[in-house]
Amino acid sequence: MQRSIWTYPWDIQDVGIPAFLDDVTGRARLDMVSLATSYHAGRFLQPRSPRRKSYFPEDGTVYYRPNSALWSDAPIAPVVAQNVGEGGDMLAALVEERENGGPAVSAWTVCLHNTRLGMLHPGDVTRTAFDDPNFYALCPSSPxxxxxxxTLVRDITTGYKPDRLELESPNFLGFAHGYHHEKDGVGLLPEDDFLLSLCFCQHCVARAKLAGVDAEAARPIVRQMIADACERAVPEAQVEGFPNQGIDAFQRWPALFDFLRWRSEPVTSLLAEIADATDPATQLVLIDLADAWLGGVNLREAAKLLDGVILCAYDMSPEEVSNLTRRGREQIGPEGFLGIGYRLFFPEIGSAVDLAARVSAACAAGADGLNFYNYGLVPAARLDWIGSAARK
Structure with a gap:
């Protein structure tokens, strides 16, 4: 059973590597660290840090030292966070510790969720049916x-040889994003958020056309449904069976249904290209949610290309965790790695007993690994909850 904790480079820098490793392997009884190597903006409360209690990371930067030779012809290139120069390359430091008997290392890599790069390259972001750009989301159809x-994945895996690389957001992102001062006075339903996440950028339209799918025939349907949602005094569902029926809930709109069936193609083919670019020594897994199809992910096809999947069981009861794990196993098959991710936020998880029950549910249902979010965001005492759950 692989047991890892998600963390940020500044978390390690603030407490120091010796104390961090003692927390991870001794107190929490874990055998892997999932370090952010590419990440987005935010404001993070830092209860663990002896230096500060909040941190604003640079938007859309990487936390490793790229191989410049790989990026010489890249139309979109990574920006290295100032944190690396100021505090050191934590990915390299963890790999060195691994070689000396420390925990295994996973590179937690955010892929297409990048507002900095989206602002710099507006022709490569997803666009709504109204052609509104979603600057936080590079499009998986964009070459x-x-x-x-x-190239990001090739760079990290060949240059650092992590044991695992975790892919976050190699797919279409939802409309709700948590952007700075994001406003919604309508009260969008989940189906409205999904409709607003459907991409009709030039790259998607062209790629769909190559597959014999007319994206432009789907566009006015989506536009009208969004317009109708915006005109109602109070929210009202338009799509019966959403989200439980998946894309089948949209069969009454044939052009839109055909477009949605195609929509997983850019994601699946991108995952295939990522797998080809990954150093064979590194295990490649996808981080996703229960309803992965909302982002255009076909988990069955993804499992054929990758080594496994980590499904996030955030805010789920033990019974729901068990069901998620069983469904995940059905989709990825008996051989693929199946991890379950937990968020250690209160009151989502209220005690060591609460966490242990959810961990036991995943283990009994066939999980191969556990990931915990997040080292620097929660009080140190919750590491004891992890350690207690690991002993069950």
Whole structure:
């Protein structure tokens, strides 16, 4: 059973590597560290840090030292965070510790969720049916964005040889994003968020056309459904069976249904290219949610290309965790690695007993690994909850 904790480079820098490793392997009884190597903006409360209690990371930067030779012809290139120069390359430091008997290392890599690069390259972001750009989301149909992601993975895995690389957001992102001062006075339903996440950028339209799918025939349907949602005094569902029926809930709109069936193609083919770019020594897994199809992910096809999947069981009861694990196993098959991710936030998880029950549910249902979010964001005492759950 692989047991890892997600963390940020500044978490390790603030407490120091010896104390961090003692927390991870001794207190929490874990055998892997999942370090952010590419990440987005935010404001993070830092209860663990002896230096500060909040941190604002640079938007859309990487936390390793790229091989410049790989990026010489790249239309979209990574920006290295100042943190690396100021505090050191934590990915290299963890790999060195691994070689000296420390925990295994996983490179937690955010792929297409990048507002900095989206602002710099507006022709490569997803666009709504109204052609509104989603600057936080590079599009998986964009050749430039695909080159960026595959080169990013090649760079990290060949240069650092992590034991694992965890892919976050190599797919279409939802409309709700948590952007700075994001406003929604309508009260969008989950189906409205999904409709607003559907991409009709030039790259998607062209790629769909190559597959014999008319994206432009789907566009006015989506536009009208979004317009109708915006005109109602109060929210009202338009798609019966959403989200439980998946894309089948949209069969009454044939052009849209055909478009949605195609929509997984850019994601699946990108995952294939990522797998080809990954150093064979590194295990490649996808981080996703229960309803991965919302982002255009076909988990069955993804499992054929990758070594496994980590499904996030955030805010789920033990019974729901068990169901998620069983469904995940059905989709990825008996051989693929299946991890389950937990968020250690209160009151989502209220005690060591609460966490242990959810961990036991995943283990009993066939999980191969556990990931915990997040080292620097929660009080140190919750590491004891992890350690207690690991002993069950």
């Amino acid at each position: 430039a964005a695909r080159y960026y992601v595959t």
